[in-house]
Amino acid sequence: MKAVVLVGGEGTRLRPLTKTTPKPLLPVAGVPLVERQLQWLGAHGVDEVVLAMGYLPDAFVEHFPDDRFQSIHLLYAVESEPLGTAGAIRFAAEHAGFDDRFFVCNGDVLTTLDLSAFVDFHVAHEAAATIHLSRVDDPSALGAVPTYPDGEVEAFVEKPPPGTAPSNWINAGTYLLERSVLEHVPAGRMVAIEHETFPLLLQQRGQVYALETDDYWLDVGTPQTYLRAHADVLEGRLGLPPAPDARESAPGVWVQGDADLASEVEVEAPVLVGVGASVAGGSRIERSSIGAGAEIQAGAVVAGAVVHSGARVCSGAVVRDSILGVGACVESDATVLEQSIVGPGASVPAGSTLAGGRVPVAASSD
Ligand code: GDD
Numbered sequence: 459m460k461a462v463v464l465v466g467g468e469g470t471r472l473r474p475l476t477k478t479t480p481k482p483l484l485p486v487a488g489v490p491l492v493e494r495q496l497q498w499l500g501a502h503g504v505d506e507v508v509l510a511m512g513y514l515p516d517a518f519v520e521h522f523p524d525d526r527f528q529s530i531h532l533l534y535a536v537e538s539e540p541l542g543t544a545g546a547i548r549f550a551a552e553h554a555g556f557d558d559r560f561f562v563c564n565g566d567v568l569t570t571l572d573l574s575a576f577v578d579f580h581v582a583h584e585a586a587a588t589i590h591l592s593r594v595d596d597p598s599a600l601g602a603v604p605t606y607p608d609g610e611v612e613a614f615v616e617k618p619p620p621g622t623a624p625s626n627w628i629n630a631g632t633y634l635l636e637r638s639v640l641e642h643v644p645a646g647r648m649v650a651i652e653h654e655t656f657p658l659l660l661q662q663r664g665q666v667y668a669l670e671t672d673d674y675w676l677d678v679g680t681p682q683t684y685l686r687a688h689a690d691v692l693e694g695r696l697g698l699p700p701a702p703d704a705r706e707s708a709p710g711v712w713v714q715g716d717a718d719l720a721s722e723v724e725v726e727a728p729v730l731v732g733v734g735a736s737v738a739g740g741s742r743i744e745r746s747s748i749g750a751g752a753e754i755q756a757g758a759v760v761a762g763a764v765v766h767s768g769a770r771v772c773s774g775a776v777v778r779d780s781i782l783g784v785g786a787c788v789e790s791d792a793t794v795l796e797q798s799i800v801g802p803g804a805s806v807p808a809g810s811t812l813a814g815g816r817v818p819v820a821a822s823s824d
């Protein structure tokens with residue numbers, strides 16, 4: 459089977475992390491999000507994936523120098539300007555010469571959906587398009603999808619104002635599309651599948667179906683869900699160890715390679731400490747992911763946090779429920795909390811407090 463993975467968005471809600479790295483290449487517990495997705499697709503027999511790109515496309519090509527990820531052959535479709543989700547799907551599928559049904563995935567979704575069952579459902583309903591649905595408490599930031607009892611989609615309501623959603627079942631961002639669906643996507647302009655193509659297909663009955671499942675599902679698009687993705691991966695909610703090369707040195711304490719986790723560190727599992735990272739005695743690490751080569755100095759506290767590779771938390775500093783970009787630095791006795799993001803290479807001055815804030819990428823003017 460073949461798939462289009464939509465990776466063209468700018469990831470605005472995760473700035474400044476996405477200023478230099480596209481969202482699908484951000485690590486989730488040390489493994490780029492797109493690799494977690496490709497791993498899942500490959501495990502279900504997908505052997506050809508076209509990445510539908512727009513924003514920072516070179517980063518993907520450089521990341522996959524052999525145009526392969528494990529058993530998957532990768533192709534790249536680069537839009538000269540954003541075509542929207544449906545425009546990007548059409549452009550990518552034509553670029554790759556897809557001539558049969560194919561999967562589509564939003565490039566920021568983690569899920570354990572059984573794609574074989576998804577195909578069986580699609581075939582049994584003779585659908586033109588099948589949408590995976592997941593249930594959430596608040597659909598207002600997503601696409602709400604009410605269905606008839608047989609699974610046919612009744613309506614598609616993108617980003618319903620709070621309290622107005624017709625269903626708590628939402629578009630989980632995985633589709634199976636017959637090639638004929640592309641005929642309903644005008645070429646050469648921006649077309650959103652959520653706003654235009656699905657509503658158009660729904661004008662004729664019997665075309666669009668949806669499979670509701672309670673599989674693990676998360677859209678990793680905001681600081682809150684990016685942090686949650688780490689917690690979920692470390693807790694094993696995706697059904698796999700956090701990273702292929704991680705070993706469990708104590709229950710829920712995962713270390714990679716030569717990571718140096720001093721024995722006098724206070725640890726509250728789950729944690730992951732990446733290759734070459736050092737965590738000094740007298741520090742405290744709770745439910746966090748520490749990237750490769752990062753340094754946590756004595757007396758520092760890192761809790762519910764994501765520390766990217768090469769970042770530094772100096773003595774006496776506290777990082778709580780926040781994200782430190784590659785090579786970022788929290789100087790001595792500084793405090794970073796409440797879903798703050800410290801951009802790649804940026805610093806938080808000694809003794810200062812950052813609560814729910816953003817520190818831009820170092821040497822950048824924004
Ligand atoms: N190539 C390309 N071109 N990709 C795009 C474009 C584009 O013009 N616009 C968006 N994308 C990609 C993004 O990179 C992302 O992977 C995916 O399309 C979805 O975009 P988001 O910006 O993450 O959308 P969302 O999270 O607000 O909502 C979408 O996903 C939800 C589930 O995760 C919608 O599809 C909702 O209906 C859905 O519930």
Ligand code: MG
Pocket residue numbers: 564566677678679
């Ligand atoms: Mg999203």
